[in-house]
Amino acid sequence: MSHVLISPLNWGLGHATRDIPIIRTLLNHNHDVTIAACGNALLALQKEFPACSFIDFPDYPAPYSSSRFFLPKLAASFPALLQAIANERKNLGQILAKNRYDLIISDNRLGVYSAKIPSVFITHQLHFHFPLYFWPVELLALRVNGYLHEKFDKIIVPDNPPGPAALAGKLSRPSVEATRKRVFFAGILAGIKRSDVPSDLDHLIMISGPEPQRSRLEEILLPQVFSLAGNNTVLLGSPAKEGLRTITPGCTVIGYASTAQKIELMNRAKCIVCRSGYTSMMELAELDKRRALFIPTPGQTEQEYLSWYYRKNGWFYSESQYRLDLPRDLAIAHTYAGFPPMRKTHENVQRVYDEVLAGYLT
Amino acid sequence: MDDLIATGMIALVIFYAGLLFIFCAVLFLCYILVASILSGNHGLFLMIIGCILCAGALYSATGFLLRRKGII
Numbered sequence: 283m284s285h286v287l288i289s290p291l292n293w294g295l296g297h298a299t300r301d302i303p304i305i306r307t308l309l310n311h312n313h314d315v316t317i318a319a320c321g322n323a324l325l326a327l328q329k330e331f332p333a334c335s336f337i338d339f340p341d342y343p344a345p346y347s348s349s350r351f352f353l354p355k356l357a358a359s360f361p362a363l364l365q366a367i368a369n370e371r372k373n374l375g376q377i378l379a380k381n382r383y384d385l386i387i388s389d390n391r392l393g394v395y396s397a398k399i400p401s402v403f404i405t406h407q408l409h410f411h412f413p414l415y416f417w418p419v420e421l422l423a424l425r426v427n428g429y430l431h432e433k434f435d436k437i438i439v440p441d442n443p444p445g446p447a448a449l450a451g452k453l454s455r456p457s458v459e460a461t462r463k464r465v466f467f468a469g470i471l472a473g474i475k476r477s478d479v480p481s482d483l484d485h486l487i488m489i490s491g492p493e494p495q496r497s498r499l500e501e502i503l504l505p506q507v508f509s510l511a512g513n514n515t516v517l518l519g520s521p522a523k524e525g526l527r528t529i530t531p532g533c534t535v536i537g538y539a540s541t542a543q544k545i546e547l548m549n550r551a552k553c554i555v556c557r558s559g560y561t562s563m564m565e566l567a568e569l570d571k572r573r574a575l576f577i578p579t580p581g582q583t584e585q586e587y588l589s590w591y592y593r594k595n596g597w598f599y600s601e602s603q604y605r606l607d608l609p610r611d612l613a614i615a616h617t618y619a620g621f622p623p624m625r626k627t628h629e630n631v632q633r634v635y636d637e638v639l640a641g642y643l644t
Numbered sequence: 645m646d647d648l649i650a651t652g653m654i655a656l657v658i659f660y661a662g663l664l665f666i667f668c669a670v671l672f673l674c675y676i677l678v679a680s681i682l683s684g685n686h687g688l689f690l691m692i693i694g695c696i697l698c699a700g701a702l703y704s705a706t707g708f709l710l711r712r713k714g715i716i
Contacts, residue, residue: 367649
């Protein structure tokens with residue numbers, strides 16, 4: 283029995299939720315798991331795995347912007363980011379000094395590794411996408427990523443290998459040797475499961491992501507939802523509106539849904555409208571959802587790239603929130619094919635354990 | 645000091661120095677453009693504008709080519 287330290291980044295719940303199947307597999311193999319996280323990621327995992335040990339381990343402020351000017355804000359936040367990573371390294375040293383660990387799993391936390399303990403990094407972004415006019419920065423970022431990946435023994439990518447079924451497109455393509463020789467393509471890792479419930483919901487509209495863009499999308503979408511035919515549900519994704527439930531003929535608006543509620547609604551939905559965050563994409567693939575409309579968060583280059591990539595492949599339609607016309611865009615979205623068939627999480631996580639993690643554990 | 649942080653600090657200095665260099669170069673170019681107009685040196689003015697357009701086109705073409713080839 284080994285002791286594993288697992289530390290997801292708290293930029294949204296995506297990193298924490300994709301680690302759920304990995305943590306569950308480690309526990310099933312009787313390993314001790316300590317979860318070091320902060321904020322909502324920590325709360326979500328405490329709820330999911332009450333028997334694990336937990337450490338409140340602050341990470342970095344997310345450089346989200348209220349406008350489209352994400353990149354200048356990101357550039358201006360570099361000193362604060364570096365300071366946060368320095369604090370993270372210091373805190374990690376204290377955590378490792380207090381306990382014995384056999385393996386460290388870092389989900390996108392750049393400073394969570396040790397030269398003395400095998401360290402594994404989970405990321406779907408081996409290659410950062412920037413607008414074309416920033417191409418020198420994109421080239422530079424490839425080198426920086428390679429340098430960072432050298433600190434880890436293995437890089438687990440929750441995506442299919444590069445090729446026609448790669449869900450993250452060029453984002454999960456290893457471009458430098460340091461990354462290539464460490465990478466393991468796990469396939470999708472989603473924290474949710476498909477269940478046999480009737481598909482009685484015509485549209486599930488999930489308004490999520492960082493503020494203030496979440497509120498902007500709510501303002502744009504809500505007036506349009508009531509013009510949709512059929513049985514529809516809107517999840518506002520706002521903890522401040524927990525308890526809010528408005529029911530009108532054909533439409534239910536829920537302020538904040540629990541994870542279980544959200545999974546049930548996703549399973550029941552025939553068509554899903556959501557942001558194009560990578561974790562949501564893995565969840566749609568896991569549930570085999572073929573009908574969806576994506577609305578990328580303005581200025582988030584990863585979501586903008588994924589939307590473009592899926593549209594180009596004929597998988598899913600997407601539209602900017604500034605040009606959204608829900609009835610028209612949903613009609614177009616229904617002509618797209620959905621993701622190609624792929625291996626699901628239960629199979630993938632077993633491969634991750636057998637082919638990567640088990641090698642470091644006793 | 646942790647080598648990750650030391651490398652990060654060096655990278656940060658180079659990054660911001662690069663931004664400062666580009667900013668100064670743009671200011672200097674603007675100064676020459678204005679000076680050439682004020683002194684009536686239209687040849688110099690047109691030459692600088694031409695160079696800027698060529699550099700912009702070359703920059704864009706390189707970006708397009710790299711994306712087309714799948715490097716970025």
